[in-house]
Amino acid sequence: MGGAIIDTDLYSIIVDGLVRRPFTLPLANLKKFPSTTITAFHECYGSPLKPPTENLWRIGNPHSEAQYVWSDGLDSGDFAGISADRYQKDLPIAKALSPEVLLAYEMNGEPLTRSRGGPVRLIVPGWFGTNMTKWLCRLSLQADRAPGPFTTTFYNEKDPNDSRRMRPVWMVEPNSMIVSPPSGAQLESPLVEVRGWAWSNDGIQSVQICVDDNQTWLDADVESRHEFNWQKFSTVVTLSLGSHRLTARATCTSGLEQPLSGRRNHVHTIDYSVLP
Numbered sequence: 001m002g003g004a005i006i007d008t009d010l011y012s013i014i015v016d017g018l019v020r021r022p023f024t025l026p027l028a029n030l031k032k033f034p035s036t037t038i039t040a041f042h043e044c045y046g047s048p049l050k051p052p053t054e055n056l057w058r059i060g061n062p063h064s065e066a067q068y069v070w071s072d073g074l075d076s077g078d079f080a081g082i083s084a085d086r087y088q089k090d091l092p093i094a095k096a097l098s099p100e101v102l103l104a105y106e107m108n109g110e111p112l113t114r115s116r117g118g119p120v121r122l123i124v125p126g127w128f129g130t131n132m133t134k135w136l137c138r139l140s141l142q143a144d145r146a147p148g149p150f151t152t153t154f155y156n157e158k159d160p161n162d163s164r165r166m167r168p169v170w171m172v173e174p175n176s177m178i179v180s181p182p183s184g185a186q187l188e189s190p191l192v193e194v195r196g197w198a199w200s201n202d203g204i205q206s207v208q209i210c211v212d213d214n215q216t217w218l219d220a221d222v223e224s225r226h227e228f229n230w231q232k233f234s235t236v237v238t239l240s241l242g243s244h245r246l247t248a249r250a251t252c253t254s255g256l257e258q259p260l261s262g263r264r265n266h267v268h269t270i271d272y273s274v275l276p
Contacts, residue, residue, distance in 0.1 A: 040228035
C-alpha cells in the first residue's frame, strides 16, 4: 500500500451510509468547524488542531441502527499478497462518538504532512495506529463491521482469555519501556536510577521494577496522565557489583497488567552491569 497523492484544492470527505442526510465536505469547510487539540501517544501494531468527528457525523443525522463507522483512506495497492483499492477500517459508533476521536488536519500547529496521512487523518487516541485511517476520504455509518481485508484478514489477534476466538486490534493494553539505563550499559555506581515510559488506552495506575528475576517488585513513581499522553516512571535501586537484569511491568487504571511473556506487550527487560 502506497501513500496517496492528493490535490488539497479538490479534496473532500464523504459522509454516507445509515444517515438521513449524506453529504460531502471540502477541506476548507472542514476547517470551519470548531477545533480542539489533544496530546496522545501513538503506537503502531507491528511495532493538533482538529474538529470533533462527533459533530461532523451528527450533521448527517445517523439512523439508530448504525453501529459502526467505516473509514476509508485513499491509499491502494498490495499488502501481504492481497490487493486493495482502498484502506478501510471501522470503529464501534460508541467509540467514534467519544470526544477524543478527531479528524486531524494539523499537528503541532502545522498542516498534516502526506507522510503522516494528510491532508486529513482519523485520530483515535488510546487505540492502535492501524485504526487511524490516513488520507481519509469517506466515513460511512453501517450496521455491521467493514468487510475488507484490514478488518477480516489483518489486524486481528487471539483473545488472551479464549485462544479459540479472534478479536480486532483496537485499544492499546498496558505497555512500558525502560529507557535508562540503556541495555548493555556498564555502570560505575551501584546506585542506579531507572527511568522509562508507560502507556495504555485508559492510563497507567502503577509501574513496578523487578531486579534479577527475584520476584520482588518495587513500586516506581509514575507521573499523572494528561489527556492521552504516555507517562514517565522512575525509581532508584541499589545493586551489587556484576551483571543484572531489570524488568518493568505496568498496570492500567482498569487493573490490567502487562503479561510476563507471550504477548506483543509483554514486560520489557534490559541487561547491564555494575563495574567494580
